[in-house]
Amino acid sequence: MKRIGIIQILQETNYFNPIQTVPGDFGNFGIGTGREVLEKYGKVGEIDGFVRGLRKWPGRVRPVGVLRLQAWSGGPAARRTRRWFAENLSRELGKAGRLDGLLVALHGAMMAVDEPDIEGFLLEKIRAIVGPDIPVVATVDLHAYMTPRMIENASAIVGYHTFPHVDQPETGIRAAGVLRRIFAGAKPVSALVRLPMITGGELQSTFAPPLRPIFRDLVALEGRKGVLSTAILMTQAYLDVPELGWSVLIVTDGDPGLARRKALSLASRCWPVRERLMEKFLKAPACIDRALACKGGPVVIADGADATNSGGGGDSIHLLKEMMGRSIPGGALTIMVDPKAVARAFAAGRGGAFRFAVGGKRDHIFSQPLKVAGKVASVHRKAAYVLTGHGGNNLKIDMGRAAVVRIGDVTLLLVEKPGPGSTPLMYRCVGLEPRDFKIVIVKSPLGFRAEFGPFAADIILSDCPGCASSRFDSLPFRRISRPLWPLDRIGDWRRVPWIRAANSLENP
Numbered sequence: 001m002k003r004i005g006i007i008q009i010l011q012e013t014n015y016f017n018p019i020q021t022v023p024g025d026f027g028n029f030g031i032g033t034g035r036e037v038l039e040k041y042g043k044v045g046e047i048d049g050f051v052r053g054l055r056k057w058p059g060r061v062r063p064v065g066v067l068r069l070q071a072w073s074g075g076p077a078a079r080r081t082r083r084w085f086a087e088n089l090s091r092e093l094g095k096a097g098r099l100d101g102l103l104v105a106l107h108g109a110m111m112a113v114d115e116p117d118i119e120g121f122l123l124e125k126i127r128a129i130v131g132p133d134i135p136v137v138a139t140v141d142l143h144a145y146m147t148p149r150m151i152e153n154a155s156a157i158v159g160y161h162t163f164p165h166v167d168q169p170e171t172g173i174r175a176a177g178v179l180r181r182i183f184a185g186a187k188p189v190s191a192l193v194r195l196p197m198i199t200g201g202e203l204q205s206t207f208a209p210p211l212r213p214i215f216r217d218l219v220a221l222e223g224r225k226g227v228l229s230t231a232i233l234m235t236q237a238y239l240d241v242p243e244l245g246w247s248v249l250i251v252t253d254g255d256p257g258l259a260r261r262k263a264l265s266l267a268s269r270c271w272p273v274r275e276r277l278m279e280k281f282l283k284a285p286a287c288i289d290r291a292l293a294c295k296g297g298p299v300v301i302a303d304g305a306d307a308t309n310s311g312g313g314g315d316s317i318h319l320l321k322e323m324m325g326r327s328i329p330g331g332a333l334t335i336m337v338d339p340k341a342v343a344r345a346f347a348a349g350r351g352g353a354f355r356f357a358v359g360g361k362r363d364h365i366f367s368q369p370l371k372v373a374g375k376v377a378s379v380h381r382k383a384a385y386v387l388t389g390h391g392g393n394n395l396k397i398d399m400g401r402a403a404v405v406r407i408g409d410v411t412l413l414l415v416e417k418p419g420p421g422s423t424p425l426m427y428r429c430v431g432l433e434p435r436d437f438k439i440v441i442v443k444s445p446l447g448f449r450a451e452f453g454p455f456a457a458d459i460i461l462s463d464c465p466g467c468a469s470s471r472f473d474s475l476p477f478r479r480i481s482r483p484l485w486p487l488d489r490i491g492d493w494r495r496v497p498w499i500r501a502a503n504s505l506e507n508p
């Protein structure tokens with residue numbers, strides 16, 4: 001009987017979000033230790049896939065729950081959060097007893113205030129506890145920032161193949177398959193090739209051109225003999241780390257030359273499409289003009305710079321401010337994370353007057369609190385739902401208490417905690433139907449299209465200030481390696497010195 005330990009420690013960091021991520025943010029998503037990991041979270045995301053994948057093994061195998069810590073995207077992990085990860089890992093791996101292998105679900109783009117590479121730190125910690133001989137297969141999001149330290153401390157790494165992310169369970173199943181091949185004698189070797197480019201999420205869909213054909217070939221390559229896993233990792237761009245950029249990771253069975261050739265060939269195909277991944281954006285006034293000129297509704301305006309899906313604060317005031325000054329027949333619907341404003345609305349009660357400065361408290365660098373005067377339409381003890389689709393499967397979301405405030409033609413949903421900004425459920429969970437409004441604001445660069453696209457009369461991408469802006473020149477990067485496209489013009493990407501060093505390209 002093989003005993004396979006299962007761990008998930010997952011958060012996506014936006015380094016420019018000033019609110020640090022603390023253990024309580026993980027508590028909000030449910031902490032699982034030991035048996036609870038499978039009892040409570042066995043049907044969620046990658047863990048679901050791990051269990052399903054292990055069931056396909058021919059021999060006797062038992063999944064052993066060890067630890068599950070997940071938080072929604074946000075600011076960097078606090079110092080104490082990193083210590084808390086390490087303490088939890090030591091304690092729970094100690095309790096788990098003998099393990100023959102490990103499956104570990106990570107994001108790949110988590111940073112702490114004092115550690116730029118949390119996943120490297122976690123895998124190093126796990127490796128130190130279980131020793132050098134136990135196979136450890138880790139999964140990462142397609143927006144992982146891959147590091148040599150992660151690769152060295154895992155036996156193999158398996159990345160998502162989709163964006164919008166709808167393949168978390170499949171990724172878990174693939175990881176269990178790689179672990180099985182390691183037990184059957186496979187010797188994983190990895191090749192990592194970096195590209196000097198970052199791109200916004202708006203046009204990164206793996207289901208549409210220009211990336212669809214590249215991802216089709218990436219997936220087909222994983223089915224080839226001798227190839228264990230393939231990934232194009234487009235990285236979370238809102239990290240202030242050296243060697244930030246896209247990367248290609250290919251893992252083969254004992255064939256480093258094949259891994260390297262395939263990684264270089266796929267990287268060479270990603271580079272020329274970069275210009276086609278640059279979206280056009282409109283300033284807030286132009287967004288509202290175009291929405292009002294649209295015959296039908298709802299018009300969906302994406303506030304990608306404040307995307308909670310990209311680790312933004314979810315409390316930008318820019319589109320709200322613009323809409324408050326307008327007459328919007330049919331009304332506008334928007335959302336904001338502001339626990340103080342929720343408390344004020346609860347104090348006023350349903351029907352009460354609401355005068356308060358909302359927003360600009362979490363992302364206080366790109367927004368300032370905005371004074372509003374309106375009326376409390378409703379208050380809700382809980383704004384919660386279960387997410388399946390982009391970003392999660394069977395994932396419980398709890399945005400805390402909520403209040404709906406009417407300010408002129410604008411309906412503002414105030415919530416205490418952030419959740420996905422890409423699903424209509426964020427509004428529907430308190431009885432607001434996005435289809436009933438002329439304008440609906442979403443806090444996501446791309447993922448919202450899956451569920452809002454089918455009923456949107458028009459989709460507009462806004463250019464507002466925010467810590468998840470795709471206007472990278474507006475962000476205070478200090479540690480990234482330069483040149484980096486699109487901040488810098490680059491001719492031959494293989495001749496960029498830091499790329500040559502990172503990829504060991506002696507003969508470009």
Ligand SMILES: [Zn+2]
Pocket residue numbers: 141142143165
């Ligand atoms: Zn992602």
